[in-house]
Amino acid sequence: MNWDWEKLQEKRQRQPGGKNTGRNEGPTPPPGLPNLGDKFKNFKGFSFPLGKVLFVVGLLLWAASGIFIVSPDEEGVVLRFGKYNRTVGAGPHYSMPYPIEEVYKPKVTQVQRIEVGFRSPSRATLSGQGQVRPVLEESSMLTSDENIVSVQFIVQYRIRNSRKYLFNLARQGESVKSAAEAAMREVIGRSQIDSALTDGKLDIQNGARDLLQQILDRYDAGISILTVQMQDVHAPNEVMVAFKDVASAREDKSKAINEAEAYHNKIIPEARGVAAEIVNQAEAYKAQAIRRAEGESQRFLAVLSEYNKAKDPTRKRMYLEAMEEILSSPGMEKLIMPKDAAARTLPFLPLGPAGGSK
Numbered sequence: 123m124n125w126d127w128e129k130l131q132e133k134r135q136r137q138p139g140g141k142n143t144g145r146n147e148g149p150t151p152p153p154g155l156p157n158l159g160d161k162f163k164n165f166k167g168f169s170f171p172l173g174k175v176l177f178v179v180g181l182l183l184w185a186a187s188g189i190f191i192v193s194p195d196e197e198g199v200v201l202r203f204g205k206y207n208r209t210v211g212a213g214p215h216y217s218m219p220y221p222i223e224e225v226y227k228p229k230v231t232q233v234q235r236i237e238v239g240f241r242s243p244s245r246a247t248l249s250g251q252g253q254v255r256p257v258l259e260e261s262s263m264l265t266s267d268e269n270i271v272s273v274q275f276i277v278q279y280r281i282r283n284s285r286k287y288l289f290n291l292a293r294q295g296e297s298v299k300s301a302a303e304a305a306m307r308e309v310i311g312r313s314q315i316d317s318a319l320t321d322g323k324l325d326i327q328n329g330a331r332d333l334l335q336q337i338l339d340r341y342d343a344g345i346s347i348l349t350v351q352m353q354d355v356h357a358p359n360e361v362m363v364a365f366k367d368v369a370s371a372r373e374d375k376s377k378a379i380n381e382a383e384a385y386h387n388k389i390i391p392e393a394r395g396v397a398a399e400i401v402n403q404a405e406a407y408k409a410q411a412i413r414r415a416e417g418e419s420q421r422f423l424a425v426l427s428e429y430n431k432a433k434d435p436t437r438k439r440m441y442l443e444a445m446e447e448i449l450s451s452p453g454m455e456k457l458i459m460p461k462d463a464a465a466r467t468l469p470f471l472p473l474g475p476a477g478g479s480k
Contacts, residue, residue, distance in 0.1 A: 188219045195231040197284040200224070206285060226288055230281045233348060236299045238306065239274035240353065262358075263307050269315040274354040275327075277302045277334070279347050286344025298338070298345065305334040306350070315357070319365070320372065323352050 191214050192198040198210040200217050201224045217223040239261030240254050261272045279298060281287045291297050309329040313322055331350040338345050357365040429436040449456060459467060 184219050188217045188223070190215055190217065190225050190227075192227055193229075195229050196227045197230045199226045199228070199284050199288055201226070206289065209285060226284075228281055228284045228287060230284055233278050233280055234295075236277045236279075236295065236302060237274075238277065238299060238303050239272070260303060263310040265310055265315045265318060266312055267314045270358050271310065271315055271318050272354075272356050272358065273306060273310060273318070273352060275302075275306060275330075275350060275352045277347065278349045278351075279345050281344060282346040283344030286342055291341060291343040291345075294343070294345075297341070297343070301337045301341075302330070302334050302350070305337060306330045308333060318355055319357070319369065323355065327352055 190198065192210060192212045194212045196212065198215055200207045200210065202218070202222065204224075207223065217225055240256050242254055256272070256274065258272070261274050263271055263273050265271055277298065287294060306326075309326050310318060312329075313326055316322075318326060327350050331347050334350065335347045338347065356362065425436070425440070429440075
């Protein structure tokens with residue numbers, strides 16, 4: 123702040139009671155304090171150089187440029203003079219300003235995707251008429267039975283070690299794509315075309331994923347392969363119709379086998395149930411017949427014992443019981459005749475019209 127002591131003195135002199143001593147005197151300081159007016163007079167006209175101000179401001183801005191923030195899905199990899207120094211986690215951090223230290227922030231939790239054998243439509247065309255574009259030089263592969271098959275698949279991976287990912291592998295996306303294509307070609311080369319087109323896709327995917335992980339581990343790439351998923355597998359267009367016919371025949375075969383197995387699974391339990399029912403009925407009849415026979419034998423033995431004790435009464439009683447049972451039968455036709463006439467009558471059997479008894 124610049125003070126104009128002359129104007130201040132003139133203003134003081136114009137005030138009522140002011141004294142003009144003919145000298146330019148500053149305001150009288152309180153007792154015990156130095157005369158600051160004389161000291162500020164020495165700095166009259168002083169100005170700080172603009173270059174120094176800009177230098178100090180630039181130095182502060184350069185020092186503040188070392189402040190950086192790492193997001194929760196990132197890791198901060200700090201280089202000092204181009205050499206790895208440390209890795210920091212999420213949150214605010216400080217590093218020496220460039221070019222002393224440099225910070226890379228790879229997204230370690232993001233699942234990255236690579237397409238092999240085809241290209242999906244870009245985001246700009248997703249709402250329009252964009253279609254998947256095949257890449258034949260990537261998708262055409264040779265099977266173990268010397269057939270050509272077109273394989274389109276995707277690879278999903280995630281960064282496992284950010285330091286290795288940044289510095290052990292150049293052009294990471296292209297490197298993973300090339301390794302994935304090589305792994306899939308090797309697995310397809312060990313498989314037959316029927317397996318690749320039908321029920322062997324899961325084994326091929328798992329084999330390609332494991333082989334790709336082994337390749338990247340040999341590179342020490344710091345990458346974890348999550349999935350290798352086949353999107354489309356088909357024969358070349360020149361023989362597509364024939365392969366479709368073969369596939370339809372296989373489907374019909376599988377359908378017939380499934381229907382036969384379903385009928386087998388249905389009829390066998392029913393037959394087993396009928397057989398078990400027959401066996402149970404036979405066992406029940408066997409037990410019933412044995413018990414009835416045992417009861418008849420016990421009854422016969424009891425009658426025999428009584429017969430031996432009194433033959434004539436027992437014989438007469440048995441005769442009467444037999445006649446009572448015959449005569450009381452509801453289907454028996456009875457003919458009652460005098461004793462004299464009965465002796466002169468020819469006995470006959472009561473045969474019905476069809477030869478059955480009435």
